[in-house]
Amino acid sequence: RHPSVKWAQRSDKVYITVELPDAKDVKHKLEAEGKFLFNATRDNVAYEVDLELFDKIDVE
Structure with missing residues (x-):
């Protein structure tokens, strides 16, 4: 799902909000190649x- x-x-910024209240075992990664x-x-x-x-992003 x-x-x-x-x-x-x-x-100078990217904002990403995942709307999933009460989520468990959350894992997230932002890659420099431009992938979330x-x-x-x-x-x-x-x-x-x-x-x-x-496009590519600065993950720092």
Whole structure:
């Protein structure tokens, strides 16, 4: 399953909100190549997000 995701950006920042209240076992990763990965469970149901961003980003 895929939770709702909100995304916004400014010239120097990217904001990503994953809307999944009461999530458990949350794992997330932001890769410099421009990819956001998210995995979690809620009520024993697995959720994931694999979001390709427009370009490379500075993850620092």
